[in-house]
Every structure is written in C-alpha cells, then in structure tokens.
Amino acid sequence: MGAVAAQRTYGGVSAQQRQAQRRTALLDAALDIVAEDGQAKLTVAGLCSRAGLNERYYYENFPSRDAVLEALLDRIAEELATAIAIALASSPAESRAQAHAAISAGIAVLTDDPRKARAALVASVATPELRARTARTVSAFARLVAAEGTDFYGGIVAPDTVVDFRANYLIGGLVQTLTAWLAGDLPLTRAELIDQTTDVFVLLGDDLAARYR
Numbered sequence: 005m006g007a008v009a010a011q012r013t014y015g016g017v018s019a020q021q022r023q024a025q026r027r028t029a030l031l032d033a034a035l036d037i038v039a040e041d042g043q044a045k046l047t048v049a050g051l052c053s054r055a056g057l058n059e060r061y062y063y064e065n066f067p068s069r070d071a072v073l074e075a076l077l078d079r080i081a082e083e084l085a086t087a088i089a090i091a092l093a094s095s096p097a098e099s100r101a102q103a104h105a106a107i108s109a110g111i112a113v114l115t116d117d118p119r120k121a122r123a124a125l126v127a128s129v130a131t132p133e134l135r136a137r138t139a140r141t142v143s144a145f146a147r148l149v150a151a152e153g154t155d156f157y158g159g160i161v162a163p164d165t166v167v168d169f170r171a172n173y174l175i176g177g178l179v180q181t182l183t184a185w186l187a188g189d190l191p192l193t194r195a196e197l198i199d200q201t202t203d204v205f206v207l208l209g210d211d212l213a214a215r216y217r
Contacts, residue, residue, distance in 0.1 A: 023064065023065070026055075026057055026061045026064070026065065027065045027075075029055040029056070029057060030051060030052075030055050030057065030061070030062060030065060030066070030072070031072070031075060031076055031079055032055070033051050033052075033054035033055035034046060034051060034072050034073070034076050034123075035076060035119050035120070035123050036054060036119065037050060037051065037054060038073070038076065038122070038123040038126050038127055039118070039119035039120075039122040039123045039126075040119075042126055043069070043073060043126055043127060043130045046069055046072065046073070047069075048062050048069075051072070070130075070131060070133060070134065073127040073130055073131075073134055074134065074137060076123060076127055077124060077127050077128060077134070077137065077138065077141065080113070080114075080120050080123070080124050081141050081144075081145075083113050083120075084110050084113050084114075084145075085145075085148070087109040087110060087112065087113050088106045088109050088110050088148075090109065091105040091106050091108065091109035092105060092106050092152065097156075099156070099157075099206050099209055099210055100202060100206050102156060103202045103205040103206050103209070104198065104199075104202045106152075107178075107198050107201050107202055107205065108198050111182070111194065111197065111198060114182070114186075115194060121182075121186050122186075125183060125186065142175055142176060142179060143172070145175050146168070146171040146172040146174070146175040146176070147168075147171070149171040149174055149175060150167045150168055150170075150171035153167070153171065153209055153212070154167060156209075157209065157212070157213040159217055160212065160213055160216045160217065161216050161217075162212055162215070162216035166212070166216075167212070170208050170209075170212060173208070174204065174205055174208060177204070178201060181197075181201065185197055
C-alpha cells in the first residue's frame with residue numbers, strides 16, 4: 005500500500021498532477037515551435053528537447069503530431085472563451101459596451117501573446133482534419149454569439165435560421181478580418197480594429213432586436 009501511495013504522490017504532487025504539468029510543458033513548447041518555425045519543425049525530438057522532457061512523456065500524452073496541434077488549438081479556444089465570458093460578466097449591460105468588451109478580450113488573447121495568433125493560424129490549416137476541426141470551433145463560437153445575443157436582447161422572436169446566419173456571418177467575418185490584419189493587410193491599429201468590429205456586431209445585433217421584438 006505504501007509503495008502504491010509513493011508512486012501516486014511525490015513531493016506533494018500526485019501522478020495526475022505531474023502528468024498534467026508535463027502536458028502543459030509540451031504544449032508550451034509546441035506553441036513556441038509552431039509560432040517560430042511552423043508545424044514542419046514540430047518533431048517529437050524537437051518538442052521534447054524544448055520542453056526538457058524525455059520522449060516517453062510525449063507518447064504518454066499524444067499519439068501523433070496532429071494530436072499536439074489539436075490540443076494546442078483547443079487550449080487557445082478555451083482561453084478565448086474564458087476571456088470573453090469574464091469580459092461579458094464584468095461589462096455594463098449595454099450592447100456596445102458588451103460587444104466592445106468581448107471583442108477586446110478575444111483580440112487581447114491573440115495579440116498580447118503574438119505566438120497564439122501565429123500558432124492558431126498555422127495549426128488551423130495544417131491538415132484537412134485540422135481545417136475541419138477549426139471549422140467546428142468557429143461554429144461553436146458562432147453558437148456562443150447566438151446564445152449570448154439572444155439572452156442579452158431578450159424577447160427576440162427571430163427565427164433560429166436568422167439568428168444563426170448573423171452569428172456565423174459575424175464570427176466568420178471576424179476570423180477573416182483578423183487573419184488579414186495579422187498579416188498586415190489591414191492598416192488599422194488594434195484599437196481601430198476593435199472599434200470597427202464592435203460597430204458591425206452592434207449594427208447587426210441592434211437591427212435584429214428591432215426587427216423581431
């Protein structure tokens with residue numbers, strides 16, 4: 005019994021916690037590599053060397069390179085969702101304030117640490133499977149926008165197809181706009197980008213509320 009306990013806990017840290025720490029270290033290393041050199045440089049040896057871990061810990065956590073990229077995309081998406089939720093909860097209950105807070109929070113996640121935007125762009129198109137996964141993530145954020153908008157405006161009786169169309173239009177357009185902006189194709193400051201995006205979100209949201217109350 006004591007031997008089993010020793011295997012499970014070492015220095016006050018459980019085996020599950022140690023594995024989670026190793027997984028985090030591997031994903032941190034993957035973020036560095038993909039952002040700096042692209043997915044082609046994401047090898048088992050390179051990843052483990054950057055993370056300072058034995059290669060067996062790679063296989064403990066990931067069955068393939070695509071699985072690493074998927075996990076990295078998922079982690080960035082979770083950070084975005086969390087940041088947006090916190091921003092919405094702490095901003096005034098007014099359409100422009102809510103939209104501005106959520107958009108600012110999301111863009112901050114991707115630009116305060118430029119590795120995240122670069123890694124997300126690279127990984128999201130690395131393989132057909134990852135492109136499909138990215139499309140599902142975009143759809144998930146569109147559903148989030150639809151749900152948040154419906155709750156915020158309240159009393160809207162718009163058909164689901166109309167709400168879903170606008171939400172997908174907003175998120176799809178935002179992804180394309182961010183891609184162009186990050187590539188330097190849109191000469192806007194971050195503040196200008198946030199303001200312009202906020203204008204579009206408010207325009208479509210307020211218009212929907214006015215039409216279907």
